[in-house]
Amino acid sequence: MGSRIGANIRRERGRRGWSQGRLAREICRGAGVMGEPVGRQEVSRWEQGKRTPRQWLPFIATALGVSVDVLQEPQRLDQPPLPTLSDFLPDGDPLAPLSAREGRRVGLGQVGDLQKRVHGLRLADDVLAGGDLVRPALRELRAAVRMYREGTHSGEVGRALLGQIGELAQIAGWIASDAGQHGDAERIYRLGISAAMQEDDRTLAGNLAGSLAYQLSNTGGEVEGVRLARAALDGVGPDAPPKARALYLDRVAWAHTKAGETQPAMRALGEAGEALAEDSAETESPAYLYWVDAGELKVMESRVYTEIHRPLRAVPLLRDVLSRYDTTHTRELALYLSWLAVALADANEPEEAAATAQRVIMLSGAVTSDRTAERVRVVRERLKGYGDVPEVRAVLDSAA
Template sequence: MRGETAAHMIRRLRQAKGWSQARLAAEANRAAGLPDSLKRQDVYRYEKGKRTPREWLPFIAAALDVPVIELEQAAATGPQEKAPVTVADFLPETDPLAPLNVRQGRRIGMGDVTDLAGRVHGLRLADDFLAGGDLIGAALRELRSAVKLYREGSHAAEVGRALLSQIGELAQIAGWIASDAGRHEEAERIYKLGISAAQQAADTTLVGNLAGSLAYQYSNTGQAKEGLILAQAALEAAGEEAPPKARALYLDRVAWAHTKANEPQPAMRALGEASEALSNDSGDRAAPQYLYWVEAGELQVMESRVYTELKRPLRAVPLLREVLARYNATHTRELALYLSWLAVALADANEPEEAAATAQRVLTLSADVASERTAERVKVVLHRLEKYRDVPEVREVLDDAA
């Protein structure tokens, strides 16, 4: 490519091979015969143009199967336009999954990976019924145990990649649980650990899921700009070949990020693209097990939430009522959350009596749920009802809550 810099060339060729930055560092080390000399963070700096490879040029060229002269010419090229933001830009320079120099643990096999996968799925199913405050202890214990297994145990390359994928999946649900428990800084660290694991396993769909989950947290905790940038990077990381369910989910998160950034039109476009992606699911590209819950009804929920946030209650209320009419009442936390959106939409539609009745259901359902998400939604609902305090039904709900 004419005028391409070394930073762009290294990144382009690495991604064409489907390698993580850690994988490229390992391959360059192998070419140089110097184990562990080049680190993932070095590759990151090369790709961001913060540093020139110099003495590592021949070995990086060998790893990427490109003539060294091409990389040298690219290194001599002047600065170009700023490289797009990627998921890697949100990761710390140190690798929390770096194996110990001397592994003294037992030999890890696929049976261990299968056992971990079963526990991860069990934790995910438990999250359907229990809140973050109930599950955070178990989630953190499982994550610490899995990371220790990877860092201290010995295993074949294939087993190592499979174990990294399971650590990534575990980090996604553990991060979600930590966020639900209101432990946002801890959730951010967990998500980033998971992204690192998924990247090293070259699992782009899982990278997108983890990065999208962190973007969703950013959007909901006052970091709208960061949430939007990361949500778009997560969609890009997953790529066009991601399963339709995955693309639908990642587009939904982009829609929400645009909504929280007060960008209605891009939000609407992303919602439409999410629906189109899901409708194109022919089964040719099977979705990972962890996306079992992504279906048309969930997209309706996000659509209705976007309409509520953008103060379009005439579109939000019918959608929410349709979803709630068929929703599983045993999923207490989600039911309370969805009803909270309906209460707000009804208040925006100037239906204070109905809003009050719905708000009362939210209060009742969330009373014994150890979820920071529901607690925050209760505050939003009560705040929105304040302007109708003169309505007896509303006043009764507000007084009871107080």
Template sequence: MADERRRQFGAYLARLRRDAHKSQRQLAALLCAVSGTQSLTRNEVSRWERGERIPEAWLPFIAEVLGVPVGELERAAAHARGESDGPPFGAAMILSELIPPRDPLAPLATRAGRRIGSDDVANLAARVHGFRLADDVLAGGDLMAPVFRELIAAMRLYRESTHTEAVGSALLAQIGELAQIAGWIASDAGRHEKAEHVYRIGIEAARQAGNGPLVANLAGSLAYQLSNTGQERVGLDLARAALAEAGLDAPSKTRALFFDRVAWAHARAGEAQPAMQALGQAHDALSKADEDAPQWAYWVSAEELEVMDARVFTELHRPLRAVPLLTDVLSRYDATHAREVALYRSWLAVALADANEPEQAAEEARRVVSASADMASDRTASRARVVLQRLRDFEEVPEVRDVLHDHGHVLSA
């Protein structure tokens, strides 16, 4: 653990240096100049960035040269030394782990492409939102190929075209938004490594565009995937880092989303009280929703927060709170969103089983398995297995026995 913390600190320090457009040699020279000593070399900076050493005495000078609050550096160093049991000091240290070592968005040295303007960005934005709306009604396996073709084309457009700085920044933001929906679609299709890779690209694009809430949305999306694929602690740290990255000035609707992801990450980690607190903070944020929310947050609503409430209650084995919420939401949820309906029914089935209502749980389970069989969605397939596994505790109940007889093969899929 100590080695891992030092490695994280080193990656964070390297990221700060690159953001300041300094080489290791240049950083060493600047540190010598401000400290009045000639004892520091590029090799020592390299050792810091590899996590071999923590630059204890140099922290104030590093802060001065790189324009970082010294307190932030000191908190990061304390975490690296193992003196802090909480998450790393903030977003940058965790997010530094997510940035590709080679920037796939770097413009070509010579741009031979056409000059583009705001209309081109607007057209891309319309296509990006079209993919979001398509994801509401189609599964990941159906959308993987077209969304990745669009992302590759958008990245090529940025790298090869000429444009003003403002247009370039707007284009980067759209690439970030497209990467987020592409990552979400890949994750739904069960392509988790591909999803993580594209989330990283999106984070870099959003950071270059100076769009903190979008960085947070991408990081939070990856945190959600990590929490659901056996990396609960990393997912929790990243979800909290995403919230910090967004900042207090982020639109209230987006903060509601980020708090919801923190709540889910706590629930997956088995931490009930912090999860409940984050749910309350999500509702508080949404109650202050303003008009500045980005288009990608169009789906965040009181109804969706209720769904997350119920999912957290189910994860924490509190069925008396989960069942009424899920029953109410499902009674009025848009039936065209078939994947979400199946997913929400899967949590209802588990909550009913926890409430010792196996007959009703079996009824919901049958609906979940039937729906998932017709979808190219790894999420629904995985949830179907979770539900059937939970019902095994009630095999003596006829309704449950029938479901397991009819669909037990799903458990070995």
């Protein structure tokens, strides 16, 4: 019974786009009780079937706008519920405040300082690689979580801290992933999703979930990557800023591409372009989406075409992007050139592929990035089929 009710609660909560914390607050409000006798952890226990709500069931139903019967109905085994972002949260509650400890008072000034450091770390990632930034990024994240858990603060400050922890987790997770620390990156992303959902910031939660989906798709978790990328897009809802929807649709496209699902990938690319076209000076987007523009969508489009071996589409797109790319962004330049090298090889242009590959190898040697190292390996493997071409042989020999 408990697992059945829990699955139904999770399904209805997902339809509303609520976090577990939001549902807990709505239940308490509907029951007319003071304080928070029901919290996020209790909702989590119900949804996992560890506890049965019993006396809280009518208030849960009222909060969700359904009848008690709906929450008690059997699950149809042939139609499992779609995953929601709550399914990807970490076990337990790593952000639970340590209420028994009286820490120093935290105000909006400290939150503002943290916000500046987070943005500085994000800008540094544009020009430095994960191996250079992972230590300071993890130090900042640990300090921010400690500030939230051990400090005393108002509800407003607490919510602002959760937002900054979520943003910091996104960039720290990205940096850890670039450094090849995929296990750490996944834990960091899930921590950030938890913070964003406690703050009820669906756009930020979607950004974190999409980043994790991207890592999963690139590290052998293609099926889970599709599920999470889709959950991130569904969780953010139709009212998200156009830039956010465009980015999350791009990640859906990449997840389907890595899973070998070409048609869904192409549909998502088209929808991403349509979403970005809705962006204007009047629409407000979070500051962390500053880099999402038509050029970035073109990069993803060219990568998808490369992965599905359509070089006549990929090569012109990549050349156009690279002709205008900021050469101070060494890691990204190496990554984009790596896809161009593969696309040129697919187009039966081994000499040009070899020259491009040589640039990839040289640029990769200048950055401590696991992503570029992996792409060098991919490019070398692709060029081996042209080992009898002198230009290619020279590149392979020098790389060895």
